[in-house]
Amino acid sequence: MKLKIFCSIILASCLSMLQAQIKIGIIGLDTSHSIAFTKFLNGTDQKEEYKDFKIVAAYPYGSKTIKSSYERIPGYIEQVKELGVDIVPSIAELLKEVDYVMLETNDGNLHLEQAYEVFKAGKPMFIDKPLAATLAQSITLFELSKKFNVPVFSSSSLRYIEHAQEIRERKYGNVLGADCYSPHHQEPSHPDFGWYGIHGVEMLFTVMGTGCVSVNRMSADSTDVVVGKWNDGRIGTFRALQQGKSIYGGTAFTKSGAVGMGKYLGYEPLLKEILHFFKTGVSPVSEKETLEIFTFMEASNESKRRGGKIILMEDTYRKALLEARKLLADLK
Numbered sequence: 001m002k003l004k005i006f007c008s009i010i011l012a013s014c015l016s017m018l019q020a021q022i023k024i025g026i027i028g029l030d031t032s033h034s035i036a037f038t039k040f041l042n043g044t045d046q047k048e049e050y051k052d053f054k055i056v057a058a059y060p061y062g063s064k065t066i067k068s069s070y071e072r073i074p075g076y077i078e079q080v081k082e083l084g085v086d087i088v089p090s091i092a093e094l095l096k097e098v099d100y101v102m103l104e105t106n107d108g109n110l111h112l113e114q115a116y117e118v119f120k121a122g123k124p125m126f127i128d129k130p131l132a133a134t135l136a137q138s139i140t141l142f143e144l145s146k147k148f149n150v151p152v153f154s155s156s157s158l159r160y161i162e163h164a165q166e167i168r169e170r171k172y173g174n175v176l177g178a179d180c181y182s183p184h185h186q187e188p189s190h191p192d193f194g195w196y197g198i199h200g201v202e203m204l205f206t207v208m209g210t211g212c213v214s215v216n217r218m219s220a221d222s223t224d225v226v227v228g229k230w231n232d233g234r235i236g237t238f239r240a241l242q243q244g245k246s247i248y249g250g251t252a253f254t255k256s257g258a259v260g261m262g263k264y265l266g267y268e269p270l271l272k273e274i275l276h277f278f279k280t281g282v283s284p285v286s287e288k289e290t291l292e293i294f295t296f297m298e299a300s301n302e303s304k305r306r307g308g309k310i311i312l313m314e315d316t317y318r319k320a321l322l323e324a325r326k327l328l329a330d331l332k
Contacts, residue, residue: 029080030105108130111130126277130195133190154290217300295320
Protein backbone atom coordinates (compact mmCIF):
# COMPACT_ATOMS: atom_id res chain seq x y z
CA MET A 1 0.00 0.00 0.00
CA LYS A 2 2.79 2.42 0.92
CA LEU A 3 4.54 1.54 -2.34
CA LYS A 4 1.40 2.37 -4.34
CA ILE A 5 1.04 5.71 -2.59
CA PHE A 6 4.72 6.51 -3.20
CA CYS A 7 4.43 5.61 -6.90
CA SER A 8 1.31 7.75 -7.22
CA ILE A 9 3.12 10.73 -5.71
CA ILE A 10 6.07 10.30 -8.09
CA LEU A 11 3.73 9.95 -11.10
CA ALA A 12 1.77 13.05 -10.11
CA SER A 13 5.01 14.99 -9.68
CA CYS A 14 6.25 13.91 -13.12
CA LEU A 15 2.93 14.83 -14.76
CA SER A 16 3.02 18.23 -13.04
CA MET A 17 6.55 18.86 -14.35
CA LEU A 18 5.55 17.90 -17.89
CA GLN A 19 2.49 20.15 -17.78
CA ALA A 20 4.55 23.06 -16.48
CA GLN A 21 7.21 22.67 -19.15
CA ILE A 22 7.24 25.41 -21.76
CA LYS A 23 7.26 23.86 -25.21
CA ILE A 24 9.21 25.71 -27.90
CA GLY A 25 9.23 25.16 -31.66
CA ILE A 26 11.92 26.17 -34.14
CA ILE A 27 11.26 27.30 -37.70
CA GLY A 28 14.41 26.98 -39.79
CA LEU A 29 17.29 24.55 -39.32
CA ASP A 30 19.55 26.40 -41.74
CA THR A 31 21.51 28.34 -39.11
CA SER A 32 23.91 27.40 -36.33
CA HIS A 33 21.73 29.38 -33.92
CA SER A 34 19.10 26.61 -34.04
CA ILE A 35 21.63 23.99 -32.98
CA ALA A 36 23.12 26.16 -30.24
CA PHE A 37 19.73 26.94 -28.67
CA THR A 38 18.66 23.28 -28.84
CA LYS A 39 21.85 22.11 -27.11
CA PHE A 40 21.33 24.59 -24.28
CA LEU A 41 17.71 23.58 -23.69
CA ASN A 42 17.68 19.86 -24.56
CA GLY A 43 21.24 18.75 -23.80
CA THR A 44 22.10 16.29 -21.04
CA ASP A 45 24.07 19.02 -19.26
CA GLN A 46 21.09 21.43 -19.20
CA LYS A 47 21.42 24.15 -16.58
CA GLU A 48 18.89 24.33 -13.76
CA GLU A 49 17.64 27.72 -14.98
CA TYR A 50 16.51 26.13 -18.27
CA LYS A 51 14.64 23.15 -16.78
CA ASP A 52 11.21 24.66 -17.54
CA PHE A 53 11.93 24.90 -21.26
CA LYS A 54 12.27 22.34 -24.03
CA ILE A 55 12.45 22.53 -27.81
CA VAL A 56 9.97 19.86 -28.84
CA ALA A 57 9.52 20.38 -32.58
CA ALA A 58 11.22 21.91 -35.61
CA TYR A 59 10.17 22.74 -39.14
CA PRO A 60 13.56 22.67 -40.92
CA TYR A 61 12.98 24.94 -43.94
CA GLY A 62 14.69 27.25 -44.30
CA SER A 63 16.33 29.11 -47.12
CA LYS A 64 15.75 27.68 -50.56
CA THR A 65 18.19 29.92 -52.42
CA ILE A 66 21.17 30.64 -50.14
CA LYS A 67 23.53 27.71 -50.61
CA SER A 68 25.49 28.23 -47.39
CA SER A 69 22.18 27.93 -45.53
CA TYR A 70 20.22 25.17 -47.25
CA GLU A 71 23.22 22.84 -47.41
CA ARG A 72 23.25 22.74 -43.59
CA ILE A 73 19.67 21.52 -43.22
CA PRO A 74 20.13 17.70 -43.57
CA GLY A 75 22.95 17.61 -41.02
CA TYR A 76 21.15 19.93 -38.61
CA ILE A 77 18.00 17.79 -38.83
CA GLU A 78 19.98 14.80 -37.57
CA GLN A 79 21.58 16.81 -34.79
CA VAL A 80 18.30 18.07 -33.32
CA LYS A 81 16.64 14.67 -33.68
CA GLU A 82 19.38 13.25 -31.46
CA LEU A 83 18.36 15.89 -28.89
CA GLY A 84 14.75 14.74 -28.86
CA VAL A 85 13.24 17.23 -31.31
CA ASP A 86 10.35 16.11 -33.51
CA ILE A 87 10.77 17.09 -37.18
CA VAL A 88 7.45 18.22 -38.64
CA PRO A 89 6.42 18.70 -42.30
CA SER A 90 4.88 22.16 -41.99
CA ILE A 91 4.62 25.25 -39.82
CA ALA A 92 0.96 24.39 -39.25
CA GLU A 93 1.95 21.05 -37.71
CA LEU A 94 4.62 22.72 -35.59
CA LEU A 95 2.14 25.21 -34.17
CA LYS A 96 -0.06 22.35 -32.88
CA GLU A 97 2.79 21.11 -30.66
CA VAL A 98 4.29 24.28 -29.17
CA ASP A 99 3.60 27.25 -26.91
CA TYR A 100 6.27 29.59 -28.32
CA VAL A 101 8.27 29.91 -31.51
CA MET A 102 11.85 30.72 -32.42
CA LEU A 103 11.85 31.81 -36.06
CA GLU A 104 15.44 31.00 -37.02
CA THR A 105 15.25 30.83 -40.82
CA ASN A 106 18.45 32.45 -42.06
CA ASP A 107 16.75 34.10 -45.04
CA GLY A 108 15.01 37.27 -43.91
CA ASN A 109 12.96 37.29 -47.11
CA LEU A 110 10.93 34.35 -45.75
CA HIS A 111 10.25 35.83 -42.33
CA LEU A 112 7.10 37.79 -43.18
CA GLU A 113 5.39 34.79 -44.76
CA GLN A 114 6.44 32.41 -41.98
CA ALA A 115 5.72 34.81 -39.13
CA TYR A 116 2.23 35.51 -40.51
CA GLU A 117 1.27 31.88 -39.81
CA VAL A 118 2.61 32.17 -36.27
CA PHE A 119 0.78 35.43 -35.59
CA LYS A 120 -2.52 33.93 -36.78
CA ALA A 121 -2.01 31.03 -34.37
CA GLY A 122 -1.45 33.45 -31.48
CA LYS A 123 2.01 32.16 -30.52
CA PRO A 124 4.55 34.65 -29.10
CA MET A 125 7.70 34.59 -31.20
CA PHE A 126 11.39 35.42 -31.23
CA ILE A 127 12.66 36.29 -34.73
CA ASP A 128 16.40 35.94 -35.15
CA LYS A 129 18.38 38.48 -37.10
CA PRO A 130 17.49 39.92 -39.47
CA LEU A 131 13.92 40.62 -38.39
CA ALA A 132 13.17 40.81 -42.11
CA ALA A 133 15.04 41.48 -45.32
CA THR A 134 13.85 45.09 -45.66
CA LEU A 135 12.62 48.00 -43.58
CA ALA A 136 9.16 47.77 -45.19
CA GLN A 137 8.87 44.09 -44.27
CA SER A 138 10.01 44.88 -40.72
CA ILE A 139 7.31 47.56 -40.33
CA THR A 140 4.76 45.06 -41.63
CA LEU A 141 5.80 42.45 -39.07
CA PHE A 142 5.24 44.84 -36.19
CA GLU A 143 1.88 45.88 -37.61
CA LEU A 144 0.86 42.19 -37.69
CA SER A 145 2.06 41.78 -34.12
CA LYS A 146 -0.30 44.55 -33.05
CA LYS A 147 -3.17 43.34 -35.24
CA PHE A 148 -3.10 39.84 -33.74
CA ASN A 149 -2.01 41.06 -30.28
CA VAL A 150 0.95 38.66 -30.31
CA PRO A 151 4.27 39.84 -28.82
CA VAL A 152 7.42 39.61 -30.91
CA PHE A 153 11.10 40.13 -30.13
CA SER A 154 14.08 40.34 -32.45
CA SER A 155 17.76 40.97 -31.80
CA SER A 156 21.29 40.15 -32.81
CA SER A 157 23.28 38.28 -30.17
CA LEU A 158 25.82 41.15 -30.39
CA ARG A 159 23.43 43.32 -28.40
CA TYR A 160 24.70 41.33 -25.43
CA ILE A 161 28.44 41.70 -26.04
CA GLU A 162 30.38 41.84 -22.74
CA HIS A 163 29.96 45.49 -21.63
CA ALA A 164 27.21 46.73 -23.95
CA GLN A 165 24.38 46.51 -21.44
CA GLU A 166 26.45 48.23 -18.73
CA ILE A 167 27.16 51.08 -21.13
CA ARG A 168 23.49 51.24 -22.10
CA GLU A 169 22.51 51.50 -18.44
CA ARG A 170 24.95 54.43 -18.05
CA LYS A 171 27.22 52.63 -15.57
CA TYR A 172 30.09 54.74 -16.94
CA GLY A 173 28.06 57.93 -17.27
CA ASN A 174 26.18 59.43 -20.20
CA VAL A 175 27.19 58.13 -23.63
CA LEU A 176 28.56 61.00 -25.72
CA GLY A 177 29.16 58.93 -28.85
CA ALA A 178 30.26 55.50 -30.04
CA ASP A 179 32.24 53.71 -32.76
CA CYS A 180 31.28 50.10 -33.52
CA TYR A 181 32.54 47.52 -36.01
CA SER A 182 31.67 44.07 -37.29
CA PRO A 183 32.20 41.95 -40.41
CA HIS A 184 30.13 42.83 -43.46
CA HIS A 185 29.47 39.83 -45.70
CA GLN A 186 27.10 40.71 -48.49
CA GLU A 187 24.30 38.38 -49.60
CA PRO A 188 22.66 39.34 -52.94
CA SER A 189 19.18 38.43 -51.69
CA HIS A 190 19.35 41.01 -48.88
CA PRO A 191 19.88 44.78 -48.96
CA ASP A 192 23.52 45.34 -47.99
CA PHE A 193 23.99 45.43 -44.18
CA GLY A 194 20.76 43.47 -43.55
CA TRP A 195 22.47 40.11 -43.92
CA TYR A 196 25.48 40.45 -41.61
CA GLY A 197 26.41 44.08 -41.00
CA ILE A 198 23.32 44.28 -38.79
CA HIS A 199 25.45 42.89 -35.94
CA GLY A 200 27.54 46.04 -35.73
CA VAL A 201 24.58 48.36 -36.26
CA GLU A 202 22.74 46.63 -33.40
CA MET A 203 25.72 47.20 -31.11
CA LEU A 204 25.74 50.88 -32.04
CA PHE A 205 22.07 51.34 -31.15
CA THR A 206 22.43 49.27 -28.00
CA VAL A 207 24.79 51.84 -26.50
CA MET A 208 23.55 55.00 -28.24
CA GLY A 209 19.81 54.39 -27.97
CA THR A 210 17.25 55.79 -30.39
CA GLY A 211 17.14 59.29 -31.85
CA CYS A 212 19.28 59.06 -34.99
CA VAL A 213 18.11 61.71 -37.47
CA SER A 214 20.54 61.53 -40.40
CA VAL A 215 23.06 59.18 -41.97
CA ASN A 216 25.85 59.30 -44.50
CA ARG A 217 28.18 56.59 -45.77
CA MET A 218 31.61 56.31 -47.33
CA SER A 219 32.39 53.07 -49.17
CA ALA A 220 35.53 51.31 -50.38
CA ASP A 221 36.40 47.76 -51.38
CA SER A 222 37.70 46.90 -47.92
CA THR A 223 35.46 48.91 -45.61
CA ASP A 224 32.26 50.92 -45.36
CA VAL A 225 31.92 53.61 -42.71
CA VAL A 226 28.51 54.99 -41.77
CA VAL A 227 28.12 58.11 -39.66
CA GLY A 228 24.87 58.77 -37.83
CA LYS A 229 23.87 62.03 -36.18
CA TRP A 230 21.50 61.84 -33.21
CA ASN A 231 18.87 64.46 -32.38
CA ASP A 232 20.87 65.63 -29.35
CA GLY A 233 23.99 66.28 -31.42
CA ARG A 234 25.82 63.04 -30.62
CA ILE A 235 27.66 61.14 -33.37
CA GLY A 236 27.80 57.36 -33.75
CA THR A 237 29.69 55.40 -36.39
CA PHE A 238 29.58 51.89 -37.78
CA ARG A 239 32.58 50.40 -39.59
CA ALA A 240 31.65 47.43 -41.81
CA LEU A 241 34.70 45.22 -42.34
CA GLN A 242 34.79 43.44 -45.69
CA GLN A 243 38.38 42.19 -45.47
CA GLY A 244 40.69 40.85 -42.79
CA LYS A 245 39.85 38.98 -39.63
CA SER A 246 36.20 38.75 -38.58
CA ILE A 247 36.05 40.84 -35.41
CA TYR A 248 33.25 42.46 -33.44
CA GLY A 249 33.38 45.30 -30.96
CA GLY A 250 33.48 49.00 -30.39
CA THR A 251 34.13 51.89 -28.07
CA ALA A 252 31.66 54.11 -26.28
CA PHE A 253 32.73 57.60 -25.31
CA THR A 254 31.28 58.45 -21.91
CA LYS A 255 31.54 61.11 -19.23
CA SER A 256 34.14 58.97 -17.49
CA GLY A 257 36.17 58.23 -20.62
CA ALA A 258 36.37 55.72 -23.46
CA VAL A 259 34.90 52.30 -22.63
CA GLY A 260 35.53 49.23 -24.77
CA MET A 261 32.58 46.94 -25.38
CA GLY A 262 34.61 43.85 -24.58
CA LYS A 263 34.37 40.38 -26.04
CA TYR A 264 31.55 38.53 -27.74
CA LEU A 265 29.91 36.13 -25.25
CA GLY A 266 28.20 33.75 -27.66
CA TYR A 267 24.51 32.86 -27.93
CA GLU A 268 23.63 32.19 -24.28
CA PRO A 269 23.05 35.81 -23.14
CA LEU A 270 20.57 36.22 -25.99
CA LEU A 271 18.90 32.89 -25.17
CA LYS A 272 18.31 34.06 -21.58
CA GLU A 273 16.56 37.16 -22.90
CA ILE A 274 14.41 35.05 -25.25
CA LEU A 275 13.28 32.76 -22.43
CA HIS A 276 12.50 35.74 -20.19
CA PHE A 277 10.47 37.21 -23.06
CA PHE A 278 8.53 33.95 -23.42
CA LYS A 279 7.65 34.04 -19.71
CA THR A 280 6.72 37.72 -19.53
CA GLY A 281 5.51 38.58 -23.02
CA VAL A 282 7.56 41.78 -22.83
CA SER A 283 10.30 42.36 -25.42
CA PRO A 284 13.59 43.73 -24.04
CA VAL A 285 14.01 45.71 -27.28
CA SER A 286 11.33 48.16 -28.34
CA GLU A 287 9.67 48.28 -31.72
CA LYS A 288 10.97 51.83 -32.09
CA GLU A 289 14.59 50.79 -31.61
CA THR A 290 14.38 47.76 -33.90
CA LEU A 291 12.79 49.80 -36.70
CA GLU A 292 15.33 52.57 -36.23
CA ILE A 293 18.12 50.02 -36.77
CA PHE A 294 16.54 49.01 -40.08
CA THR A 295 15.94 52.64 -41.05
CA PHE A 296 19.62 53.39 -40.34
CA MET A 297 20.71 50.53 -42.62
CA GLU A 298 18.35 51.55 -45.42
CA ALA A 299 19.35 55.21 -45.16
CA SER A 300 23.00 54.15 -45.38
CA ASN A 301 22.22 52.22 -48.56
CA GLU A 302 20.57 55.29 -50.04
CA SER A 303 23.57 57.40 -49.07
CA LYS A 304 25.87 54.94 -50.84
CA ARG A 305 23.70 55.03 -53.97
CA ARG A 306 23.91 58.84 -53.91
CA GLY A 307 27.66 59.10 -53.44
CA GLY A 308 27.76 59.66 -49.68
CA LYS A 309 25.03 62.29 -49.45
CA ILE A 310 23.48 62.88 -46.02
CA ILE A 311 20.11 61.10 -45.86
CA LEU A 312 17.34 61.95 -43.41
CA MET A 313 16.04 59.00 -41.43
CA GLU A 314 12.52 60.45 -41.50
CA ASP A 315 12.44 60.44 -45.31
CA THR A 316 13.68 56.84 -45.43
CA TYR A 317 11.09 55.63 -42.96
CA ARG A 318 8.24 57.47 -44.70
CA LYS A 319 9.07 55.77 -48.00
CA ALA A 320 9.21 52.32 -46.37
CA LEU A 321 5.91 52.93 -44.58
CA LEU A 322 4.15 53.31 -47.94
CA GLU A 323 5.65 50.00 -49.07
CA ALA A 324 4.57 48.35 -45.81
CA ARG A 325 0.97 49.42 -46.32
CA LYS A 326 0.98 47.66 -49.70
CA LEU A 327 2.43 44.52 -48.11
CA LEU A 328 -0.27 44.55 -45.46
CA ALA A 329 -2.97 44.97 -48.08
CA ASP A 330 -1.63 41.98 -50.00
CA LEU A 331 -1.86 39.81 -46.87
CA LYS A 332 -5.59 40.46 -46.39
